[in-house]
Amino acid sequence: MSVPVSEYVPDFRPTHVVPRSGLDAWEAPDPGLPTTPLDAFLPVRLEERAGDWGRILCSNGWTAWVDARLLVTVPDDPPAAGGPLTRTADPRPLIARAEDALGRYRRAAEALGAGRLDGENFRLRTRGLRVGMVVDGESxxxxxxxxxRWVYCDGVGLSTYAAGSSPSVAAAAVPGAGAGADAGERAPGAGRTPGKGAAGAEGHPGLPPVH
Structure with missing residues (x-):
């Protein structure tokens, strides 16, 4: 971790802010090296990504590693008149995957109930299926x-709601990851210590814990 300096970084332009609950920080991408937590709404600049981890820079030159999935993106300037419209992440592919996983489980359960499948084959057929969905009106x-992770959808776009695991260097690549990459636009209820797995009980009463 860099030593904090007294002078502010010239031309500091934040790419993200810390969520309203604050955010834990580490000296390196290692859960065993915690450092001073970050205050809510602190402007930061995302300098690099390593899986789920992100190295942030503060305006005074202090750097640390955080769970980049929980950072709140600073929105870009509004597009100029006549420019192309922009959208957040399309929620439809994730909704389709949830429907497919639920359908596979339902068909296996029906086969088990009808006697066409025994318990061992039911476990084999449903192994690896993981699905979670809570619908509350438009939310x-x-x-x-x-x-x-749990994501929130307002019908138009997706945003990270809470992470269900510790940050991992070996996580799947995030499209566009890098300085200023989108690490989760809104994260209501975010800022919990990564790895606690309380993606549901602490945030929304309908969300089960992630195991």
Missing amino acids: VWLYDAEHE
Whole structure:
């Protein structure tokens, strides 16, 4: 971790802010090296990514590693008149995956109930299936098993709600990851210590813990 300096970084332009609950920080991408937690709404610049981990830079030159999935992105300037429209992450592929996983489980359960499948084959057929969805009017919470996180959907776009695992260097690559990469636009209820697995009980009463 860099030693804090007294002078501010010239032309510091934040790419993210810390979520309202604050954010734990580490000296290196290692859960065993904690450092001073970050205050809520602190502007930071995402300098690099290593899986789920992100190295952030503060305006005074202090750097640390955080769970980059929980950072809140600073929005870009509004597009100029006549420019192309922009969208957040399309929620439809994740909704389709949830429907497919639930359908596979339902068909296996029906076969088990009808006697066409025994217990061992039922376990084999459903092994690896992980699905979670809570629908409350226009709001939907979905479990993204690929990235081990809950995401919030307002019908238009997705945003990280809570992470269900510790940050991992070996995590799947994030499209566009790097300085200023989108690490989760909104994270209501984020800022918990990564790895506690309380993706549901602490945030929304309908969300089960992630195991």
